[in-house]
Amino acid sequence: MQIAINCIAIAKLSCHGDAMNYKLQGNLKKIQKTDCAVVTVDQSGNLSEFARQIDELTEGKLSATLKLGDMPSQAGNTLLIPIPEDKTVKRILVVATGEDEELNINRYKKCLESIYSAVNAANIKKLTLSLDGFDTLDKSDHWKLKALVESFEAKTYQFNEFKSKEAPPVKLKDITIRCAEDRVDTLDEALQTGIAVSQGVSVAKDLGNLPGNVCTPTYLAKQAKQFAKTNPEFTVTVLDEKEMKNLGMGSLLSVSAGSAEPAKLIIFEYQGGKASAAPHVLVGKGITFDTGGISLKPGEAMDEMKYDMCGAASVFGAMQAISQIKPKLNIVGIVAAAENMPSGTATKPGDIVTTMSGQTVEILNTDAEGRLVLCDALTYAEKFKPASVVDIATLTGACIIALGHHATGLMSNNESLADELLVAGEEAADKAWRLPLWDEYQSQLDSNFADMQNIGGRPAGTITAACFLARFTKKYPWAHLDIAGVAWNSGKNKGATGRPVPLLVSYLLNKLAA
Numbered sequence: 001m002q003i004a005i006n007c008i009a010i011a012k013l014s015c016h017g018d019a020m021n022y023k024l025q026g027n028l029k030k031i032q033k034t035d036c037a038v039v040t041v042d043q044s045g046n047l048s049e050f051a052r053q054i055d056e057l058t059e060g061k062l063s064a065t066l067k068l069g070d071m072p073s074q075a076g077n078t079l080l081i082p083i084p085e086d087k088t089v090k091r092i093l094v095v096a097t098g099e100d101e102e103l104n105i106n107r108y109k110k111c112l113e114s115i116y117s118a119v120n121a122a123n124i125k126k127l128t129l130s131l132d133g134f135d136t137l138d139k140s141d142h143w144k145l146k147a148l149v150e151s152f153e154a155k156t157y158q159f160n161e162f163k164s165k166e167a168p169p170v171k172l173k174d175i176t177i178r179c180a181e182d183r184v185d186t187l188d189e190a191l192q193t194g195i196a197v198s199q200g201v202s203v204a205k206d207l208g209n210l211p212g213n214v215c216t217p218t219y220l221a222k223q224a225k226q227f228a229k230t231n232p233e234f235t236v237t238v239l240d241e242k243e244m245k246n247l248g249m250g251s252l253l254s255v256s257a258g259s260a261e262p263a264k265l266i267i268f269e270y271q272g273g274k275a276s277a278a279p280h281v282l283v284g285k286g287i288t289f290d291t292g293g294i295s296l297k298p299g300e301a302m303d304e305m306k307y308d309m310c311g312a313a314s315v316f317g318a319m320q321a322i323s324q325i326k327p328k329l330n331i332v333g334i335v336a337a338a339e340n341m342p343s344g345t346a347t348k349p350g351d352i353v354t355t356m357s358g359q360t361v362e363i364l365n366t367d368a369e370g371r372l373v374l375c376d377a378l379t380y381a382e383k384f385k386p387a388s389v390v391d392i393a394t395l396t397g398a399c400i401i402a403l404g405h406h407a408t409g410l411m412s413n414n415e416s417l418a419d420e421l422l423v424a425g426e427e428a429a430d431k432a433w434r435l436p437l438w439d440e441y442q443s444q445l446d447s448n449f450a451d452m453q454n455i456g457g458r459p460a461g462t463i464t465a466a467c468f469l470a471r472f473t474k475k476y477p478w479a480h481l482d483i484a485g486v487a488w489n490s491g492k493n494k495g496a497t498g499r500p501v502p503l504l505v506s507y508l509l510n511k512l513a514a
């Protein structure tokens with residue numbers, strides 16, 4: 001059954017009524033009227049320049065309060081000081097930056113999240129904040145502002161499409177950031193990029209969080225078509241099963257063989273650069289539900305396999321961000337969408353299929369389906385004569401064993417591409433970590449009956465999955481991102497994270513400078 005929802009995923013962005021506004025204020029001498037001035041204090045009680053200005057304006061209110069010993073000390077602790085008598089600044093929110101040693105990214109983010117929570121809890125609509133309070137963090141103001149926007153926007157994210165009760169609206173409306181007058185232009189770019197990345201993250205989260213009975217390959221194809229309608233600089237092509245069969249995509253189609261939902265290959269094309277410039281291609285694994293097929297998964301937490309399309313969701317998210325930033329680059333997004341189900345028509349262990357590349361595969365485990373859809377999408381990518389191809393996939397449980405939930409697994413056939421992605425991940429606080437892709441691992445895929453088998457046994461499961469893909473990516477610089485450990489959170493806070501949209505956008509935008 002198809003549930004009708006008015007306003008989801010990409011469509012939702014256009015009807016997002018209660019967005020927050022960000023404003024840069026270049027005149028540092030003047031303190032403008034605000035509901036709340038956010039100031040920082042370090043462990044020794046040192047006030048930032050802005051904090052001193054606020055203290056002066058409020059006739060020592062801040063320093064007097066801190067002298068009482070009410071100074072919060074741990075990073076992210078906050079203290080709200082109401083000043084009902086003051087006409088300009090109605091409240092001061094003091095945030096502790098923690099130990100006096102240099103601020104790090106995690107402590108900075110913690111401060112931002114606490115600011116948002118404290119302000120929201122107090123129903124505050126307008127706040128003014130200065131980046132000078134975070135000057136012990138060794139990053140540019142550009143970086144700090146982008147991170148601020150991304151943190152605040154992530155805090156407002158909710159997924160309530162299937163709740164009967166409406167969620168309370170976001171109260172914070174206006175955020176003013178003080179900065180030097182001559183920095184307003186460059187920082188405005190940081191602001192716009194931060195907003196675009198946040199929207200991309202939000203799209204990726206929405207698509208990931210949608211249940212498998214709504215978010216089918218057909219649904220994703222419809223969302224992509226809808227996206228192209230509202231973003232005319234994009235063309236979207238959708239290949240159906242018949243067209244994929246004609247292209248020889250026997251591997252991709254073997255995955256959807258057991259499902260009532262037909263597979264779709266979705267192609268986004270964005271031309272922001274010269275017509276002659278080779279495009280950068282992103283390829284996403286879009287298994288809208290992975291039961292394992294005939295090699296059925298155990299029941300525990302199987303619901304989380306609705307997230308097996310988070311690679312695809314990150315491609316949608318990156319396209320959303322690109323549509324806002326409009327960089328002078330050519331970019332292609334490919335989504336290989338299918339549902340992996342057991343049935344009388346499903347692929348069986350031992351079945352042999354022919355890929356679009358002509359290579360044959362013995363399918364020994366139908367639960368290793370991600371590589372089966374990706375290999376044909378990666379061969380299809382050759383037609384764009386790409387400058388680079390990056391695939392993004394919730395590919396192996398083994399990646400969670402290797403890297404846990406902090407880093408994306410990165411494997412590549414190209415040193416500089418691998419380095420660019422590592423740098424982008426660091427920069428976007430959306431980290432990746434490289435694993436080797438040595439030839440020694442390839443023999444684990446030897447098959448007695450076909451050119452290769454689709455599993456390589458327990459040792460180095462993440463690497464052998466990438467080794468499989470490497471056999472289809474010889475014609476271009478290629479990298480593989482295994483996001484099995486980072487794409488969603490389990491447990492009480494179950495939900496998609498939107499990763500690695502920030503990494504992908506940083507990676508693409510860095511191409512502009514290169």
Ligand code: BES
Binds near residue numbers: 290396397461485
């Ligand atoms: N989608 C899964 C990988 C996965 C599992 C991601 C759990 C995140 C959490 C993938 O299709 C899969 O089932 N992989 C198998 C491969 C194996 C059969 C070689 C796996 O990891 O067990």
Ligand code: MN
Binds near residue numbers: 292366
């Ligand atoms: Mn699987």
Ligand code: ZN
Binds near residue numbers: 287308367394395
């Ligand atoms: Zn899967």
